[in-house]
Amino acid sequence: MSQPDSHSELTRLMDAGIADGVFPGAALLVRARGETAHLSFHGRRSLQPLLGPVDASTCFDLASLTKVLATTPMVLLSIQDDRLGLDEPVHRRLEGFLGQGRESITVRMLLDHSSGLAAWRPYYETVRSTDDGAGLATLQGRESVRRMVAAETPEASPGSRALYSDLNFILLDWILERINGRPIDELFEEWLARPLSLGSLFFVDLTAPATAAQAREGRAFAATERCPWRGRTLIGEVHDDNAYAMGGVGGQAGLFGTVQDVARVADAWLASFLGSGDFFASHLVKEFWQKSAVTGSTRALGFDTPSPHASQAGGGFGPRTVGHLGFTGTSLWIDPDRELIVVLLTNRVHPTRGNEAIRQFRPVLHDRVAALWR
8 A cells, every 4th residue: 555656755764864873773664544555674773783784573672662552551451351440549559659649640640641740760870879789670679669659749739730751650560560460561461462463572571581581582682772871782671771770671661572563553552443443442542542631731541642833743644643752762653544553663872862863853754654645
């Protein structure tokens, strides 16, 4: 279902991104009305050290796409199975999450980022400073981060503002583990990876070296940053600092995968929304994709929607479009009116997170895709 010359046009645009230093490696996939309309691979997996070209098997650190590919769908499935309620207070699942307004925070507020909690905290620094960093990438580190999040005082009255916050999804990760009795990497494997045949979408649990080695075995990873405090280029090791302190598995980040498997999850979301698939309950997907009523918010439940001005999605997608960005240079947008899915995976943080050229590149790319598939 590719448009005339669309493949070569998008390929040229992506190759220009490589030549201009926007990212060292990338994969782009466009699906239109259930068919792959464009799929291309560009650049190298790593420049330092020099590794081979990006191809269909390249696994990218998906960063915050974890929120819409793992955490949000597992919250929805928990609601679908009556294990959890959207509007129930968080303290019902996390005892002691009370005081300073915490008792008013609901699951819905965590999903649409209206909890009032801070956007981010460098919890890894506290974990790192304890016992000479012995708690890093351990179960001990995970529990330490969770305790620090649970102790946060909301900066605004819950429900009064929208502020994108990793803290919300660290709490959702904890809730999922509490109500299901297992960590989210195990739940992800059972609830999503196996039923959707996601052979290359996975977490790397750094708390268990043998498990981490098994997850990495036979896989080719796109490198991320030359981490200044870990002292190495990160390859198959989560880039997100707090997720690393939590052992590599978090509700906010930690998922790795290929562009095709990201698209498979997007397909399940879109088909359920349209009623042509039933992996997720259609009425719940429609509720999750509805823009928040919080004043000034662009957020839906788990997902974002294009901003009215200077959106990373560009300006050409339809009014019901949802998606998300990842700090490492990843993004996913779904336009249900055109039945259009756009997955862009890059490692723009390699070798340094200081490279922000993708901010100018992404809207141009998405506007081109929107123009090609009207």
